[in-house]
Amino acid sequence: MKFAIAIVAAVALCHVSAVPTGLLQKLRTEGKADAMIILGAEVAPVIAQINSQRFTNSVEKTTVLVAALKEHTRITQKAVLSFLETRELPVKSFWITNRIFVPEMTLEEHEALQSQFKSVVADIREPVVAHIDYTVDSQDSNPQELEWGVENIRAPEVWADGVEGEGVVVSHIDTGVRGSHETFAGALRETHNWLDPYTNTATPSDANGHGTHTMGTIVGRGGTGVAPKATYISCRGCDTASCTEPALLACGQFTTCPTLPDGTEEIVLKKPALSIGQVATENTSVQIC
Numbered sequence: 001m002k003f004a005i006a007i008v009a010a011v012a013l014c015h016v017s018a019v020p021t022g023l024l025q026k027l028r029t030e031g032k033a034d035a036m037i038i039l040g041a042e043v044a045p046v047i048a049q050i051n052s053q054r055f056t057n058s059v060e061k062t063t064v065l066v067a068a069l070k071e072h073t074r075i076t077q078k079a080v081l082s083f084l085e086t087r088e089l090p091v092k093s094f095w096i097t098n099r100i101f102v103p104e105m106t107l108e109e110h111e112a113l114q115s116q117f118k119s120v121v122a123d124i125r126e127p128v129v130a131h132i133d134y135t136v137d138s139q140d141s142n143p144q145e146l147e148w149g150v151e152n153i154r155a156p157e158v159w160a161d162g163v164e165g166e167g168v169v170v171s172h173i174d175t176g177v178r179g180s181h182e183t184f185a186g187a188l189r190e191t192h193n194w195l196d197p198y199t200n201t202a203t204p205s206d207a208n209g210h211g212t213h214t215m216g217t218i219v220g221r222g223g224t225g226v227a228p229k230a231t232y233i234s235c236r237g238c239d240t241a242s243c244t245e246p247a248l249l250a251c252g253q254f255t256t257c258p259t260l261p262d263g264t265e266e267i268v269l270k271k272p273a274l275s276i277g278q279v280a281t282e283n284t285s286v287q288i289c
Contacts, residue, residue: 023035023110023124023125023126024110026126027105027106027107027110028107031106031107032104032105032106033104033105034101034102034103034104034105034126034127035101035102035105035110035124035125035126035127036099036100036101036102036124036125036126036128036245036246037080037099037100037101037102037113037121037123037124038098038099038121038122038123038124038125039073039076039077039099039100039120039121040076040119040120040121040122041072041076041098041120042098043069043072043073043096043097043098046065046069046072047065047069049068050064050065050068058271059268059269059271062256062257062268062271065256066095066256066257066266066268069095069096070095072095072098073094073095073098074095076098076120077093077098077100079117079120080113080117080120080121081093081100083112083113083116083117084100084102084109087102087109089103089104091103092246092250094249094250094253095253096249096252096253096256097249097252099249101127101245101246101249105124110124127244127246128244128245129242129244129245130238130242130243131241131242131243132175132210132238132240132241132242132243145222145223146223147217147223147224147225149217150223150224150225150226153226155226159228164227164228164229164230165219165226165227165229165230166230168227168230168273168274169189169230169231169232169233169270169273170218170219170227170230170231170232170272170273170274170275171232171233171234171235171255171272171274172211172214172215172218172232172234172235172275173234173237173238173248173251173252173255173275174210174211174215174234174236174238175206175207175208175209175210175211175212175236175237175238175239175240176196176204176205176206176207176208176212176234176236177194177204177205177206177211177212177215177232177234178204178205178206178209178212179203179204179205181212181215181216183216183220183221183224184215184216184219184220184225184232187219187230188204188231188232188233189231189233189270191260191270192233192258192259192260192265192267192270193232193233193234193258193261194233194234194235194261195235195236195250195251195254195258195259195261196235196236196261197235197236197237197246197247197250197251198236198239198247200261200262201261202261202262203261204234206236207239207240208238208239208240210238211234211236211238215232218230218232219231233255233258233270233272235250235251235254235255236251237250255271255272255275256268257270257271258270258271258272
């Protein structure tokens with residue numbers, strides 16, 4: 001029951017201390033810059049209102065939550081989106097948090113938004129980017145009989161009771177997944193299983209290796225993962241060496257309400273039971289879910 005509220009709140013309400021500054025200066029010197037519009041009508045009251053209600057199950061709760069967030073952002077973003085609809089590059093609006101990503105915003109657009117929409121726009125800034133300072137070798141290898149972490153949390157004792165993740169769908173937001181990796185090949189759910197906000201790839205991939213490594217920790221077989229019989233879905237919140245705010249928000253929406261790889265056919269019923277992910281930077285640690 002708490003999954004949907006948790007992931008939406010984590011994406012929508014976390015405040016990153018390392019928010020870039022200097023958008024206006026960049027616009028004045030370069031003419032264009034990617035920008036994130038922060039609407040003043042926060043989603044927190046919507047989440048609180050849904051959280052105060054009682055539901056029969058988590059799917060019902062998530063369905064109502066997603067509908068409420070979409071309606072809230074539709075109404076509060078309407079005027080700004082109408083203003084931006086004629087621009088050459090389309091914008092990306094988000095419902096999981098009340099923000100609009102504007103690629104290559106111009107100085108004229110910035111000035112117009114600041115003057116005409118003061119009552120609805122709380123801030124316009126550069127998108128946050130978290131950087132990855134490491135890569136992981138995700139090549140196939142002969143796993144140990146039992147990984148130390150799996151042994152440390154005493155997972156085998158739970159397995160002995162017949163609990164190995166069977167029937168459970170998990171998800172993570174990371175650098176992607178190499179789905180053919182021997183420790184969890186075949187564990188990808190059949191549909192509504194992958195989203196790549198960067199290059200819109202149709203099937204899972206991982207150019208860094210970190211996502212493959214962490215998925216192995218979750219569902220890897222042969223003593224590698226904690227839930228070897230679970231299936232998974234994944235979203236690429238981070239590219240090879242960085243994690244952009246628009247991609248992370250898109251992944252938050254995908255995890256709450258999964259889609260096909262092309263972003264169509266949202267189905268709340270396909271949401272995972274658990275999603276895992278964390279992006280760490282020098283100055284901040286952003287919990288994805």
